[in-house]
Amino acid sequence: MDFEDSPHEAAYRATARDWLATNVAEHKAPSHADDMAAARSWQARKAAAGYAQITWPKEWGGGGGTPIEGVIFGQEEAKHPVQYGYFSIGLGMCVPTVMAFANDDTKQRFVGPALRGEEIWSQLFSEPAGGSDVAAIRTRAIRDGDDWVVNGQKVWTSGAHYSDFGIVLVRTNPDVPKHKGLTMFWLDLRSPGIEIRPIHQMSGGSNFNEVYFTDVRIPDSQRLGDVDSGWKVALVTLMNERLAIGGGGGAGPADILRAARELDGADGPLIKDSAFRQRLADWHVQTEGLRNTRMRTMTALSRGQTPGPESSIGKIIAANQLQDIGNAAVEAEDQYGIINDPALLPLKGLFQSAVMNAPGLRIAGGTDEILKNIIAERVLGLPGEIRVDKDDAFKDLPVGR
């Protein structure tokens, strides 16, 4: 067991660190009035240097590097206040699916601009009736000459309001069991008949959207994979999604430790409260456990192994911990904890924001319950859930609210 970088890894880290130091400094131009412009400019800079998608082949504009190099660059980049979140769904999930299933012309057209941050992609899978049952898709596509005509509604579409393109999963055959009648397409999100409405979340933000399709025409040439084989294509996207969504961000043990020095408990500073200290220790154990689990994953990657569904533990722990820590800090503020005004709160309201964002994190990218099923079935080999809809035609399935 060795925590140190190998000589090769250390050299790569040093190069990345130097590149970041120079380029972040040059990047801080006052011309970047808004977040998005700054993010695009940073992404373009990374793409030019081969740092945009480190593990992608060089012929596609990637870095031609190893997963470990990708992680090392990520660790170093995270130390700088730069924006790159806008591109993660496209580059992490959508474009890899396009690369796997589209023809060469399509790939040539889209990979470069996505890599450089010029075009942003969304993933349109979830529907109001879907949720954890992703294949319960009702958005219907009917063949009309060289086109497909799409009607229906998608929901929880992250970033659709600022995206240019998307990959969409639709039902092309309702007469067969649900997984067998789906087809995947890529599409221009500015096509006639598409309406994007941001969803107002309980946290106050609006990162997700409802997307309505009214007689939207998608040419058959934009199909990814075979007709009715969209589930196979979606699985490729979903596999990449599990790798892309980590814990990340929000209040952690170090933040609440910092706050506990300032906050008053019943008998002096909260940090002296023994019940609080016991909980703090458990949070540290979880956070360290996840950090060290990532080290184990990196080790597996460096040996050419693929990380399996065991990485699901990261989101289960991180999202629940965020909720716990946020709430512990809010309760420690006593009556004052009701306030949710960043200007009046410790760490600019970090803990209140944790409380209000954690419910979404426990659901996005697989609920706690689905992730536990995945661990039970794919890691421990326990029987799958009983699926009463497996053999019935989609059109015959009972529909609730």
Add this chain to the structure above:
Amino acid sequence: MNFDYSDDQKMLKDEARKFLAARCDAKVVRSVLDDDAKHYDEALWKSVAEQGWLGAAIPEEYGGLGLGHIELCAIAEELGRACAPIPFASTVYFVAEALLLYGSPDQKSKWLPKIAAGEVIGAFATSEGKGPVTARTLKTTVVNNRITGAKIPVTDGNIGNLLIVLAKEGLYLVEGPVNSEVLTTLDPTRPAARVTFENIHAERLGDEDGLTAMQTVFDRAAVLLAFEQLGGADKCLEMAKEYALSRYAFGRQIAGYQAIKHKLADIYVKNEIARSNAYYGAWALNVGAAELPLAAATARVAASDAFWFASKENIQTHGGIGFTWEADPQLYYRRSRQLSLVAGAPATWRERLVSQLETRNAA
């Protein structure tokens, strides 16, 4: 970056697992549990000594294999999985480690080869009553190399013939036999005793303050114990899984019910967190990293939590049969209590963990 056992270490671990599967099945553990007069399995102890495991982390000049602490961790994990009823932890994690840390060249030459050969059984005597050991509760004293006091409980104190005893003045070596009385404990496969010293010869071990030295030994033992706990927790998950797959209720395997699936997934998550933290502790122990106290506390809290949870939910998964004497889940339930307390309770370690965090953040 390599955060896993090396190929050689994996081979050692696999061999240990096969060896223990052959020599230490549940029958062997039960032979100690069921017989009040039997406190450990002598045949297993002897063959473990022949394997060289007692001296895995003892340098070759002192009769050990001179491997390293990661190798010892690998062995500990397998001993925990097998619930081995031998005084390995007392002898190796506490006494041998204390001698390596604080022994004079003479003390090391005299004792370490005997430990490696399985000729002595060690015991680390610190507790004198309920609650953590503190300067306020510590009564044992040494005057002119004669020790007086009573220690309770001392794990393996009834079978140990080389004791390291915490006194107000520091750590002391006491050769057995000593005056001991076996106690009834939660885990009779790791027996404990009340040991009394009345003006007995004792030899100073190192010149460190006693409580500081005890804690330093505890930090090292905590990492090694975490691997035993991890092995035990993994075994509990396996037992629960096998039972859930073989047991039918309401017309299907209980392993197919989401309540059971989620319970086993929860055990898995805690075990993986414990494993990752144990690996970090092993690395810190092996290279003598400055963060060992924090890494050890983190490993110990995670492992204690994981083993307790796995051992109790294993019984729960087994249902009524799990509560019977004849079923094996109780062996691990007992052992989880013993391992969580023998180097100080999880609450004490959580407190130590936070103190370390405060120190680190202040620096």
